[in-house]
Amino acid sequence: MRLDDRVTALDGVGPKLASRLEDGLGIRTIRDLVAHYPRKFHDAGEVLDLSQVVEGQAATLLGEVLGWETKWLPKKGRKRPLEVAEGRVRQASGAVFTVTFFNQNWRAQRLPAGTVAAFSGTVKRFRSTLKLTTPDVQELGRVAAGVDPDAAAERLAHQRLLSVYAAVDGLPSGKIAELVEAALEALPPFDDWLSESWLDAQDLMDLDAAVRAIHAPPDVPTRDAARRRLVFDELFTLQLGLQWRRARLEADTVGQDNAPVAGGRAAAFLDALPFAPTGAQQRSFEALGEDLGAARPMHRLLQGDVGSGKTVVAVWTMLNAVDRGRQAAMMVPTEVLAEQHHRTLTQLLAPLGVNVLDGIRVEVLTSSSTTAQRRRILGEMLTGDVDLVVGTHALLEEGVRFADLGLVVIDEQHRFGVSQRLQLKDKATGAGHGRAVLPDVLVMTATPIPRSLSLTLYGDLDVTVLDELPPGRIPITTQLITPREEVRRDKLYAFVREQAAAGFGTYIVCPFVEDSDVLPGRSAVTEHQRLSDEVFPDLAVELVHGQMRTDDKDAAMARFRAGEAQVLVATTVIEVGVDVPHATVMVIEDAERFGISQLHQLRGRVGRSGDRSFCVLFAGWSASLGDEALERLRAVAATTDGFELAETDLDIRGAGQLFGKRQSGLPDLKLAHLRRDLAVIGTTRDLAREVVAADPDLTDPANAPLREQVLRTYEGGLDAFAVLETG
Numbered sequence: 001m002r003l004d005d006r007v008t009a010l011d012g013v014g015p016k017l018a019s020r021l022e023d024g025l026g027i028r029t030i031r032d033l034v035a036h037y038p039r040k041f042h043d044a045g046e047v048l049d050l051s052q053v054v055e056g057q058a059a060t061l062l063g064e065v066l067g068w069e070t071k072w073l074p075k076k077g078r079k080r081p082l083e084v085a086e087g088r089v090r091q092a093s094g095a096v097f098t099v100t101f102f103n104q105n106w107r108a109q110r111l112p113a114g115t116v117a118a119f120s121g122t123v124k125r126f127r128s129t130l131k132l133t134t135p136d137v138q139e140l141g142r143v144a145a146g147v148d149p150d151a152a153a154e155r156l157a158h159q160r161l162l163s164v165y166a167a168v169d170g171l172p173s174g175k176i177a178e179l180v181e182a183a184l185e186a187l188p189p190f191d192d193w194l195s196e197s198w199l200d201a202q203d204l205m206d207l208d209a210a211v212r213a214i215h216a217p218p219d220v221p222t223r224d225a226a227r228r229r230l231v232f233d234e235l236f237t238l239q240l241g242l243q244w245r246r247a248r249l250e251a252d253t254v255g256q257d258n259a260p261v262a263g264g265r266a267a268a269f270l271d272a273l274p275f276a277p278t279g280a281q282q283r284s285f286e287a288l289g290e291d292l293g294a295a296r297p298m299h300r301l302l303q304g305d306v307g308s309g310k311t312v313v314a315v316w317t318m319l320n321a322v323d324r325g326r327q328a329a330m331m332v333p334t335e336v337l338a339e340q341h342h343r344t345l346t347q348l349l350a351p352l353g354v355n356v357l358d359g360i361r362v363e364v365l366t367s368s369s370t371t372a373q374r375r376r377i378l379g380e381m382l383t384g385d386v387d388l389v390v391g392t393h394a395l396l397e398e399g400v401r402f403a404d405l406g407l408v409v410i411d412e413q414h415r416f417g418v419s420q421r422l423q424l425k426d427k428a429t430g431a432g433h434g435r436a437v438l439p440d441v442l443v444m445t446a447t448p449i450p451r452s453l454s455l456t457l458y459g460d461l462d463v464t465v466l467d468e469l470p471p472g473r474i475p476i477t478t479q480l481i482t483p484r485e486e487v488r489r490d491k492l493y494a495f496v497r498e499q500a501a502a503g504f505g506t507y508i509v510c511p512f513v514e515d516s517d518v519l520p521g522r523s524a525v526t527e528h529q530r531l532s533d534e535v536f537p538d539l540a541v542e543l544v545h546g547q548m549r550t551d552d553k554d555a556a557m558a559r560f561r562a563g564e565a566q567v568l569v570a571t572t573v574i575e576v577g578v579d580v581p582h583a584t585v586m587v588i589e590d591a592e593r594f595g596i597s598q599l600h601q602l603r604g605r606v607g608r609s610g611d612r613s614f615c616v617l618f619a620g621w622s623a624s625l626g627d628e629a630l631e632r633l634r635a636v637a638a639t640t641d642g643f644e645l646a647e648t649d650l651d652i653r654g655a656g657q658l659f660g661k662r663q664s665g666l667p668d669l670k671l672a673h674l675r676r677d678l679a680v681i682g683t684t685r686d687l688a689r690e691v692v693a694a695d696p697d698l699t700d701p702a703n704a705p706l707r708e709q710v711l712r713t714y715e716g717g718l719d720a721f722a723v724l725e726t727g
């Protein structure tokens with residue numbers, strides 16, 4: 001038998017079982033089957049035959065369920081009688097014992113006659129019968145589905161740790177265990193893709209031993225060692241793939257020298273800032289400066305919590321390209337942000353002169369630019385008259401050309417992948433001596449990504465973290481208000497009025513644009529009406545949401561920014577990047593409808609100056625508050641540290657949900673756990689970097705097994721690895 005054989009190569013696996021394996025669990029080949037690792041392990045205790053059982057002691061008894069009897073026992077003081085389900089179970093030896101459950105008749109339904117199961121609990125004697133009362137149950141399979149109680153007992157007898165597999169209807173864990181066992185028996189020893197010296201250096205179990213031990217571990221230490229080896233494999237394969245992909249992408253490209261120039265405009269920009277850069281900003285200038293001058297194109301991720309000052313870093317980085325006579329582009333996800341960044345850039349660069357002779361030419365290009373504007377700007381980008389351009393994804397469109405694009409900054413965007421980066425090849429037209437020129441790329445995100453996740457998602461990016469806020473910031477005070485505290489809503493409105501009188505602005509965020517019958521919750525349109533008519537008739541209340549015309553949105557934002565309006569009712573269109581320093585109150589309605597990172601981003605719209613700021617979360621006003629929602633909201637109220645919140649989020653929801661798998665390119669990790677295995681993520685990344693640095697295309701015969709392993713693992717599937725297939 002070989003790993004690439006179909007599962008039908010196993011005795012007793014016909015087309016029906018094969019399609020069940022494939023449809024239910026995605027298992028097609030023997031390789032898939034042995035890579036279907038146990039989901040968990042059940043410590044079965046000692047599996048005993050009835051003759052060995054000592055009354056009053058814990059034991060696991062195993063057998064085939066013969067049938068159930070349900071009785072109702074009247075109970076004193078209770079209206080409902082007690083429901084007693086008693087099952088008879090026959091051991092392989094033929095001896096019968098009973099198991100009893102109270103008010104758990106579903107147990108009986110789950111374990112119909114013919115089910116083979118292990119029952120663990122304390123053994124009692126009742127008349128001549130031995131019985132287990134409310135034992136732990138481990139269902140092993142059905143006799144009808146081909147599970148042999150004798151074989152199951154035999155297996156259990158040797159194995160205290162019972163492997164529990166992810167199972168589906170008609171394919172119970174016990175049946176899968178049988179198939180895996182049969183496959184492992186028929187397979188020759190596994191070739192190890194890691195050499196002896198690797199195994200020694202990393203202190204790893206060999207592959208053959210690890211695969212066999214993870215399915216049927218003799219004891220806990222062996223299981224853990226097996227797991228460690230297989231986790232290493234998963235993460236090392238991933239990191240090798242990421243590094244190799246980057247090497248391939250850069251193989252037929254060259255970077256540009258955008259290293260800082262002494263006395264250049266980047267330096268002048270820093271000199272002219274009204275504040276001193278924070279230590280973290282300073283460190284990022286150093287890291288970026290090196291990247292900009294390096295021969296290989298920069299690809300760096302700048303992570304910084306809201307308000308940590310990423311914009312200054314972005315502007316400085318772009319000016320370095322301008323100092324080299326090149327152009328820089330900044331790509332943002334929405335038009336609101338494009339307009340705002342354009343305004344910010346213009347302000348920040350004012351001391352250097354903007355759009356004046358000898359100054360810096362800054363333009364903004366969005367889909368609401370008029371045809372004439374667009375034609376003019378595109379023309380000037382092509383001639384090189386424009387130095388900096390801000391825009392949405394439209395900047396990547398065909399037909400958008402630069403004279404000499406040196407650098408691209410991508411803001412608030414973790415969806416910028418390899419394929420987009422490849423599109424940039426066509427944008428830079430500088431001399432590459434036959435090789436494509438790749439502009440330097442700086443990706444910025446305000447979504448704090450736990451280190452474990454960023455090393456996995458962005459294993460091929462260099463990462464810089466702005467882990468320091470500008471001095472003088474006062475932490476935002478956050479309060480959670482539930483409907484029981486109704487009076488606090490009125491107090492809040494009075495407070496908003498006070499803040500307005502002192503010149504401060506308030507955001508009120510609603511989950512929906514308009515009321516709907518389906519989803520209960522406040523809508524921006526209705527809240528805007530209510531607040532302006534009934535609550536704040538004396539204030540100017542503006543409205544922004546995604547379905548408004550751009551002009552109207554901009555006008556409303558402008559009035560709020562200028563302080564002409566004191567209250568802004570909005571949807572999450574204001575979630576990222578909006579910067580109005582005098583806004584100090586963030587009110588979030590139906591806060592349970594938002595995720596942790598969204599709440600954190602929204603809250604980051606206030607606290608952007610030296611003035612004390614407040615965030616109020618209204619929760620449970622339109623729907624009941626579940627435990628998980630409450631946990632989330634409490635976490636947000638408890639800290640303003642985005643990285644801490646991201647870790648909490650990762651714990652509550654898991655990585656797959658944090659970043660959709662497709663979107664993130666996060667591969668399916670079977671055993672590796674991002675937090676628990678953080679150290680292994682770091683180790684494997686460093687090792688992979690060493691390997692690829694020495695052998696960029698993995699062509700060294702000594703690396704052939706590594707190459708094969710990566711290609712096999714990511715064959716055909718993973719978006720993120722598209723380059724491997726096409727390149």
Ligand code: ADP
Pocket residue numbers: 275276277278281304305306307308309310311312446470471579581608
């Ligand atoms: P981010 O984009 O990371 O959320 P911004 O770049 O918008 O943060 O910066 C937030 C505010 O802090 C801006 O008003 C900016 O001018 C200001 N700022 C940035 N760096 C500093 C600094 N070193 N000292 C004081 N204020 C700063």
Ligand code: MG
Pocket residue numbers: 310311446577
């Ligand atoms: Mg920003």
